[in-house]
Amino acid sequence: MKMSEGVEWAVHCLSVLAVVPPGRTLPARVLADFHGVPAAYLSKHMQRLAKADIVESVSGPRGGFRLKASASEVSLLDVVEAVDGSEPAFRCTEIRQRGPSALDPRCYKKPCGIARAFAKADAAWREALRSVTLDRLVEDLGANVHPDQIARGAQWLEDQLS
Amino acid sequence: MKMSEGVEWAVHCLSVLAVVPPGRTLPARVLADFHGVPAAYLSKHMQRLAKADIVESVSGPRGGFRLKASASEVSLLDVVEAVDGSEPAFRCTEIRQRGPSALDPRCYKKPCGIARAFAKADAAWREALRSVTLDRLVEDLGANVHPDQIARGAQWLEDQLS
């Protein structure tokens, strides 16, 4: 049970988009080089974010991606669901309705205890991700990332856009 | 990000093993027919449970699987980790250490904020699964499953073992 690697990339990219001047666009190529990941593949994930209205895309020269919503309105859960899909990890296939002791399907209106237990765990996981917003992550970056890296990253981005 | 289907099968099988007389063994073939799933594939998952010391296996005629630990000591988390592996869904690949602004690896001792957020969500998910034990699930079965199905299931199991 592993999450798509693209989720990690997406969150990092959104963190970068959140700190550049508002409205400024960064092309997928620059974001990919900045993180050392394949540009073409990252592009696919950015498209997912665009479809979820988390970022918006601008075509042509000087184009790229920029945040569409406020950084305080984007949660980690939003990003996970946009990139990795919103289906729960555990999918009940109702095997209780199969086999020799099965009854009429009408008898199974309530989800079984196993499915309910997993749904509860899934809800707790989602709630934890929902409580972390993008601006909170950016705040953490400012506090914990070495100032040298922040400076070098900002300088590199400047050089790319010139 | 989807969990192995075998987890659902394993939990259902363990619920059955928990209600048959203690010490009695049920072969994978019977458990598979009872749930209407492929016997050979279920066998693979039962082997995982055996390696995790959740069940123990008995070879030869009259053999099969039976619970090794008490039903109150087996949690859903134990089953998930036995069947699906214990690695967290989100694996940080440290992409912050890549790209043009990366510093010396010595500068990255603390996990990044993103990894910490996902770890927290993962911990909440695991804690929810840890709090649900097998005997609790069996209790729920007795309360919510139609008595007819319980009777038919018990009868069918009797017929198989005779």
Next chain:
DNA sequence: GTCCCTATACTCGGATAGCAAGTGTCCGAGTATAGGCGG
């Protein structure tokens, strides 16, 4: 000098291969049983 037009280069977006992991199946090693044989 100013405006317009065109060619350019750069962007996203979706369509196309490659690969790893989960899914599904099969056969062999080992063992308790059941029946037959000898005492």
Next chain:
DNA sequence: CCGCCTATACTCGGACACTTGCTATCCGAGTATAGGGAC
């Protein structure tokens, strides 16, 4: 009649194909820009 021995059949356990979905890549449609030319 009782005990032992052997052949049997049934079990788990691991080794072997197949399919799905993630990973990775490429190329085409569309657009803002930059430069050149006309006025």
